[in-house]
Amino acid sequence: MTSAPATSTAAGLLIGGDRVTNSSGGMHQHIYPATGLPNATVALAGAAEIDRAVDSGTQAQREWMSLTVDRRRDLLIDLADVVHDHLDEFARLNVHDYAVPLSFAGTAILLERFLRHFAGYVDKPNGVSTPVNGSFDINIIEREPYGVVGVIAPWNGALAVAASCVAPALAAGNAVVLKPSELAPLAALRFGELCIEAGLPPGLVNVVPAQAAGGEALVRHPNVKKIHFTGGGATARRVLVAAAADLTPVVAELGGKSANIVFDDADLDAAAMMAAHQGPLMQSGQSCACASRILVHDRVYDDFVEKFVAVVGSAKIGDPFDPAVAFGPVISAGAADRIVTEIDDAVTHASGELVTGGRRMGGELSQGYYIEPTVFAGVDNASAIAQTETFGPVVSIIRFGDESEAVQIANDTPYGLNAFVQTNDLTRAHRVARQLESGSVWINTFSDISPQGPYGGYKQSGFGRTGGLAGLHEFLQIKNIRIGMR
Known part of the structure; x- marks a missing residue:
């Protein structure tokens, strides 16, 4: 059992295109589950780094929305191409992260598929106009991005969550602060690097491994306008309590006993x-x-x-x-x-x-x-x-x-x-x-x-959906504009 290195260089947070290793959340020694030995030291985000990531995302989101729809579409396709070129690397990072067998480690293909699928929605019209009773006013119904959304991923599927949540969030026009678990942060951090390599604005996707304190800071941040949480029911209850402070909407994909x-x-x-x-x-x-x-x-x-x-x-x-x-x-x-x-x-x-x-x-x-x-x-x-x-x-x-x-x-x-x-x-x-x-x-x-099929739970398995048109709409909010015609 010698596949995992005994040591490796420290992995820093990815905020605004920069690696951050001196963080208020401290350092975490990552353990390779197949051997019980350390194979990485990972920086953890505290409240200060979460604040910095959200600020970075706010600025990058404005830049993202200043681009034409065809440019945003093409950048997401470019990102899919870059992910495709690194599928083997991602598979091996998944193994290092949580010792999933290499034969099951190819979840980055989902990331590529979701990026290509939702890139196709960027330049499609998503608004409608309707008549208004008793009036000749123009009534426009549009869908707009939230701004900065927080995505909390579990240790067993950071790339799958990046696929099902980050891809539609970006296509909808949002910036993302992605919080992978400290138990499996390596593949998610590499994805953040590739977002920059593909030409996305630095800070559009920030990756901040964190423990409970960093996660709570993300959920409670007043400039995070929506949270998508994937994980267990006990943690979901804590997320909902924290989100209630600012009435931040939450999507939750939870456990099962299928x-x-x-x-x-x-x-x-x-x-x-x-x-x-x-x-x-x-x-x-x-x-x-x-x-x-x-x-x-x-x-x-x-x-x-x-x-x-x-x-x-x-x-x-x-x-x-x-x-x-x-x-x-x-x-x-x-x-x-x-x-x-x-x-x-x-x-x-x-x-x-x-x-x-x-x-x-x-x-x-x-x-x-x-x-x-x-x-x-x-x-x-x-x-x-x-x-x-x-x-x-x-x-x-x-x-x-x-x-x-x-x-x-x-x-x-x-x-x-x-x-x-x-x-x-x-x-x-x-x-x-x-x-x-x-x-x-x-x-x-x-x-x-x-990416074509909506995925989510009934009962205590959560609410909201990823995938399909329903999954895209989770990252858009509705605005009604009425123009009086006198």
């Missing part, structure tokens, strides 16, 4: 493969889209469990830089301890049968934060292991008898971000999808976020 319903007519081999990768394997289950509750029809339950466990057991575990590896560590020692505690609690309370996994991994992986892919079968949906977002490589398999029971179990959760359905019956697919309380429903496929 159900994957396997009907008896599904292709079980394909369903088992999809469930394994959408469940415990992809990012070691550390994904808001993780399908951690697998609902299986009685008729095929035993066959599915056998096939599923075989797929999980065949995944290669090891060095995340090995292209053949499909399963890596969790993000930190604290996360590993928490996940193992939840597994032990499930065993103690007989929440289901522990079919495989459940332990920290030893041997050459013992210094990293590796937990075996863990499968519980025969789980009661009311149990903690089925209701709590573990955010680790742990899944529950639950039996159901008919379609109505499957829908009832799937919806019996406080979350509603994603749901998955495996069936070859098209009518059933439509019928069930419309009954599921979820922002996205994926039929016979993985979650595959695209």
Whole structure:
């Protein structure tokens, strides 16, 4: 396990085109989760740096909006081209950031796609005029940028959030202060550098890794006009409280406890493969889209469990830089301890049968934060292991008898971000999808976020959308202009 360097040079904040290493938030020693060893020292933003970043963004946003729409469009396309040229670098930075296996680390392709897609909206008309009752006045309805928006990204998807939030925010005419987690700041900082290399005004995209104090300063800043937060529900509540001081609007994309319903007519081999990768394997289950509750029809339950466990057991575990590896560590020692505690609690309370996994991994992986892919079968949906977002490589398999029971179990959760359905019956697919309380429903496929499709949650999985026209509109506010015609 020698892929991550033992040390590297310090990574500074990116504010107004400058690297800032002497910051009031101090320095953070970044740990590579596959080895437990440091691989970077990262500057953290405090209130002073947040203030500087917002000021820089305010000036850059004015410059951005002074450019013609075709020039802004072309600059976003240029940025997409630059990102394309650095896809391999971004993949490796993702591995260094949070030890996601290289085979799953290509999230920068999303960034390129979102930039190209939303660049196409920059020069499209987005206003309308309407008649007014009892008058010949001219009534114009326009959409305008907010100004400076704050984007708070989680450690497990800084580039995905840059894609789904920064791209439409820029296309809408805003400047962005992007706050990646101190646990995974490297790829986001590189993206900020490329924004400048592509010719965007310095300060249009500021990147400020920070801990809770810096994040709160960003949310509470009076000149940040909108916040987009991606993360957990507990932190989201704190964000909403902080934003309430100035009534700053917030979009929140939060966690999930997604159900994957396997009907008896599904292709079980394909369903088992999809469930394994959408469940415990992809990012070691550390994904808001993780399908951690697998609902299986009685008729095929035993066959599915056998096939599923075989797929999980065949995944290669090891060095995340090995292209053949499909399963890596969790993000930190604290996360590993928490996940193992939840597994032990499930065993103690007989929440289901522990079919495989459940332990920290030893041997050459013992210094990293590796937990075996863990499968519980025969789980009661009311149990903690089925209701709590573990955010680790742990899944529950639950039996159901008919379609109505499957829908009832799937919806019996406080979350509603994603749901998955495996069936070859098209009518059933439509019928069930419309009954599921979820922002996205994926039929016979993985979650595959695209710039054309709006993405967001129901219930405690959040509110607002990224992607699609709805995602663009999240970064625009409506103005009505009426011109009297006497």
